[in-house]
Amino acid sequence: xxxxxxxxxxxxxxxxxxxxxxxxxxxxxxxxxxxxxxxxxxxxxxxxxxxxxxxxxxxxxxxxxxxxxxxxxxxxxxxxxxxxxxxxxxxxxxxxxxxxxxxxxxxxxxxxxxxxxxxxxxxxxxxxxxxxxxxxxxxxxxxxxxxxxxxxxxxxxxxxxxxxxxxxxxxxxxxxxxxxxxxxxxxxxxxxxxxxxxxxxxxxxxxxxxxxxxxxxxxxxxxxxxxxxxxxxxxxxxxxxxxxxxxxxxxxxxxxxxxxxxxxxxxxxxxxxxxxxxxxxxxxxxxxxxxxxxxxxxxxxxxxxxxxxxxxxxxxxxxxxxxxxxxxxxxxxxxxxxxxxxxxxxxxxxxxxxxxxxxxxxxxxxxxxxxxxxxxxxxxxxxxxxxxxxxxxxxxxxxxxxxxxxxxxxxxxxxxxxxxxxxxxxxxxxxxxxxxxxxxxxxxxxxxxxxxxxxxxxxxxxxxxxxxxxxxxxxxxxxxxxxxxxxxxxxxxxxxxxxxxxxxxxxxxxxxxxxxxxxxxxxxxxxxxxxxxxxxxxxxxxxxxxxxxxxxxxxxxxxxxxxxxxxxxxxxxxxxxxxxxxxxxxxxxxxxxxxxxxxxxxxxxxxxxxxxxxxxxxxxxxxxxxxxxxxxxxxxxxxxxxxxxxxxxxxxxxxxxxxxxxxxxxxxxxxxxxxxxxxxxxxxxxxxxxxxxxxxxxxxxxxxxxxxxxxxxxxxxxxxxx
Amino acid sequence: xxxxxxxxxxxxxxxxxxxxxxxxxxxxxxxxxxxxxxxxxxxxxxxxxxxxxxxxxxxxxxxxxxxxxxxxxxxxxxxxxxxxxxxxxxxxxxxxxxxxxxxxxxxxxxxxxxxxxxxxxxxxxxxxxxxxxxxx
Numbered sequence: 093x094x095x096x097x098x099x100x101x102x103x104x105x106x107x108x109x110x111x112x113x114x115x116x117x118x119x120x121x122x123x124x125x126x127x128x129x130x131x132x133x134x135x136x137x138x139x140x141x142x143x144x145x146x147x148x149x150x151x152x153x154x155x156x157x158x159x160x161x162x163x164x165x166x167x168x169x170x171x172x173x174x175x176x177x178x179x180x181x182x183x184x185x186x187x188x189x190x191x192x193x194x195x196x197x198x199x200x201x202x203x204x205x206x207x208x209x210x211x212x213x214x215x216x217x218x219x220x221x222x223x224x225x226x227x228x229x230x231x232x233x234x235x236x237x238x239x240x241x242x243x244x245x246x247x248x249x250x251x252x253x254x255x256x257x258x259x260x261x262x263x264x265x266x267x268x269x270x271x272x273x274x275x276x277x278x279x280x281x282x283x284x285x286x287x288x289x290x291x292x293x294x295x296x297x298x299x300x301x302x303x304x305x306x307x308x309x310x311x312x313x314x315x316x317x318x319x320x321x322x323x324x325x326x327x328x329x330x331x332x333x334x335x336x337x338x339x340x341x342x343x344x345x346x347x348x349x350x351x352x353x354x355x356x357x358x359x360x361x362x363x364x365x366x367x368x369x370x371x372x373x374x375x376x377x378x379x380x381x382x383x384x385x386x387x388x389x390x391x392x393x394x395x396x397x398x399x400x401x402x403x404x405x406x407x408x409x410x411x412x413x414x415x416x417x418x419x420x421x422x423x424x425x426x427x428x429x430x431x432x433x434x435x436x437x438x439x440x441x442x443x444x445x446x447x448x449x450x451x452x453x454x455x456x457x458x459x460x461x462x463x464x465x466x467x468x469x470x471x472x473x474x475x476x477x478x479x480x481x482x483x484x485x486x487x488x489x490x491x492x493x494x495x496x497x498x499x500x501x502x503x504x505x506x507x508x509x510x511x512x513x514x515x516x517x518x519x520x521x522x523x524x525x526x527x528x529x530x531x532x533x534x535x536x537x538x539x540x541x542x543x544x545x546x547x548x549x550x551x552x553x554x555x556x557x558x559x560x561x562x563x564x565x566x567x568x569x570x571x572x573x574x575x576x577x578x579x580x581x582x583x584x585x586x587x588x589x590x591x592x593x594x595x596x597x598x599x600x601x602x603x604x605x606x607x608x609x610x611x612x613x614x615x616x617x618x619x620x621x622x623x624x625x626x627x628x629x630x631x632x633x634x635x636x637x638x639x640x641x642x643x644x645x646x647x648x649x650x651x652x653x654x655x656x657x658x659x660x661x662x663x664x665x666x667x668x669x670x671x672x673x674x675x676x677x678x679x680x681x682x683x684x685x686x687x688x689x690x691x692x693x694x695x696x697x698x699x700x701x702x703x704x705x706x707x708x709x710x711x712x713x714x715x716x717x718x719x720x721x722x723x724x725x726x727x728x729x730x731x732x733x734x735x736x737x738x739x740x741x742x743x744x745x746x747x748x749x750x751x752x753x754x755x756x757x758x759x760x761x762x763x764x765x766x767x768x769x770x771x772x773x774x775x776x777x778x779x780x781x782x783x784x785x786x787x788x789x790x791x792x793x794x795x796x797x798x799x800x801x802x803x804x805x806x807x808x809x810x811x812x813x814x
Numbered sequence: 815x816x817x818x819x820x821x822x823x824x825x826x827x828x829x830x831x832x833x834x835x836x837x838x839x840x841x842x843x844x845x846x847x848x849x850x851x852x853x854x855x856x857x858x859x860x861x862x863x864x865x866x867x868x869x870x871x872x873x874x875x876x877x878x879x880x881x882x883x884x885x886x887x888x889x890x891x892x893x894x895x896x897x898x899x900x901x902x903x904x905x906x907x908x909x910x911x912x913x914x915x916x917x918x919x920x921x922x923x924x925x926x927x928x929x930x931x932x933x934x935x936x937x938x939x940x941x942x943x944x945x946x947x948x949x950x
Binding site: 369370373374375376377378379380381382384385388389392396399400403406407508509510511525529532549555556557558559572574576577 | 841886889894909916923933935936
């Protein structure tokens with residue numbers, strides 16, 4: 093219940109109690125007097141009856157009006173002045189308490205306002221000094237930021253946990269271009285504080301970081317990993333550069349995304365073309381052999397001739413269909429290929445000797461198996477997905493260990509002119525063909541079920557077989573892995589020419605440097621450390637259950653205590669119903685503006701993706717959440733994010749204030765209200781209000797998400813239902 | 815190749831057994847007729863596993879082996895055979911859709927005798943087979 097209403101109820105109760113006590117006292121005293129004495133008293137007091145009746149009424153009146161005066165002119169203003177003084181002194185130095193609020197406290201209010209004025213002057217001076225001091229640094233930083241932003245490459249800087257600290261607009265352009273034609277709910281959202289794994293899968297990123305760490309341990313000064321991967325429909329060359337902190341450990345990573353031209357797409361187009369070639373050549377082989385056989389052997393039996401003619405006919409038909417299908421399908425197929433393999437399928441030029449020794453040294457100890465290495469003295473390169481090949485070999489080693497309890501084996505790397513062989517040799521039990529065949533069709537990693545050993549081999553045009561050469565000791569078995577050496581490809585990939593130079597400044601926040609990934613399930617995380625999606629919706633009316641619909645959603649992110657003005661979501665929605673004039677007056681959205689807009693079932697998945705992994709914040713969130721809830725069935729989008737409500741939080745910090753609407757709260761916090769009732773503008777205002785509320789909540793001992801949610805539940809407005 | 819002329823008209827002196835390991839029946843059938851017409855006895859296998867079984871049941875003089883089979887790689891089959899003493903002398907000819915240099919090297923590496931790229935000229939195939947079978 094609202095604190096003021098609660099106080100008023102208390103006041104009425106006090107008056108009733110006072111009256112009841114007076115009456116009870118009288119009744120009690122009267123009851124103790126004998127009947128005769130009562131008669132006597134009535135006779136004596138009768139001439140003073142007016143005075144006797146009016147005295148308690150006057151007393152009661154005094155109590156009634158006195159307590160009301162105390163409450164309205166003293167207690168409530170005192171609480172309000174205290175709240176406002178606290179608000180003022182907690183950093184809002186420009187805030188002034190209305191002196192007419194309470195004549196009683198006018199001198200105190202004047203004093204407080206004067207103090208605030210002094211503090212404001214002082215704070216402005218300090219702020220100016222800080223600004224002056226920062227300007228130079230900021231100038232340099234902005235030049236650097238502008239330079240990074242104008243790069244044709246996409247640049248992301250992330251901390252050691254993979255949280256994005258900086259990204260330039262080119263990254264956005266690359267992602268947007270790559271995802272043309274991708275369903276909206278599958279599009280990647282990039283943003284500060286989000287994880288890099290939204291672009292590069294977690295396992296792949298970890299793998300390359302591991303490689304960098306190994307390189308660093310080995311004293312290698314070149315801390316760069318590079319590989320090629322698909323992002324949507326585009327082939328991207330990715331470079332990961334590690335940067336060291338003062339303590340010589342990785343402070344974070346710079347990830348550079350470079351679009352490859354068609355020329356550089358060669359390995360992938362080769363792969364694709366190869367598949368086409370296989371089909372064409374296979375069919376042609378059948379046709380040619382059939383024709384030649386018919387022509388060369390006229391005496392061939394008629395039935396055989398007919399069979400061969402039928403093969404020619406079938407193959408011709410198949411070939412024609414195949415060519416027709418592929419003429420327009422090349423790119424679509426490539427995209428499909430990329431979607432199937434997601435980002436795992438990334439090739440990189442790998443120095444076999446260095447890679448193998450580092451992998452065996454690092455992983456061998458993890459597998460608790462002793463490995464003798466026999467490496468060709470000369471290193472050579474192969475083009476491969478280091479990650480998938482490593483996983484495949486580790487899978488095989490693990491299987492061997494598990495199946496035969498091996499504790500030792502020999503790993504041998506040899507090369508010929510075109511080929512590289514890696515042998516896993518062990519003594520002891522014989523691996524059967526059947527078991528080996530089973531291993532080939534198993535996934536190389538539990539998390540990547542689409543990549544079986546066979547699939548990985550096939551994609552690399554590599555071979556793996558079981559060798560039990562009889563000339564060797566019978567007990568020695570070999571698993572032989574065979575892969576081609578790399579061609580001398582032109583390493584100088586030129587980027588595509590469609591990247592627009594970014595005009596808006598780069599987006600960064602190095603305050604996130606030491607932050608880890610915060611799971612939403614942890615209610616104990618501090619409010620200041622969480623990421624938020626603050627949103628607002630415009631609707632056709634106030635009755636979600638009665639058929640009112642969402643017509644606009646606006647949202648903005650808060651990361652590391654900063655409203656990210658560049659990371660917004662704004663979308664008009666076609667409600668597929670009429671819009672009452674009464675609501676148009678409020679939001680100003682005309683029905684014709686919505687005719688060609690997408691429906692809610694298209695928009696909500698996008699919004700869901702945008703808000704993923706963050707806390708939802710809204711003003712009067714129960715109302716907005718009810719709309720979202722009612723759409724769950726048709727959109728199949730379920731918002732499970734924790735929710736905070738600025739209306740309730742305002743009531744938590746200012747229980748004695750009369751109003752908790754956005755304008756009033758904004759006024760209290762001296763926030764500029766530029767434009768109301770556009771979803772994004774309201775979300776922006778709500779976000780700023782929320783940031784002002786956090787320190788005030790902290791002063792009340794509310795520091796964590798769980799504590800804030802608990803405090804919300806205790807408020808009057810939280811009991812309202814929509 | 816001069817002395818062992820390709821002669822579709824000539825009678826092949828002895829009935830030698832050729833195992834055709836080919837996953838695609840539309841090639842298997844004409845290949846079979848072609849080889850039979852050239853005086854060879856032919857057995858077929860559509861997968862790697864059945865090829866190994868057929869080799870065991872009827873050891874052939876020559877194997878035409880597709881590099882890509884439904885169940886496993888032709889290179890692996892070749893390597894498996896070559897690792898067994900009794901098949902070291904069996905002639906193995908790869909039929910491949912890839913014409914890369916590395917494909918030939920891979921074939922040589924696993925001990926094949928020849929590699930023919932699809933689609934091939936009939937004369938080239940028969941020449942190769944005859945030459946190989948003529949070598950002791």
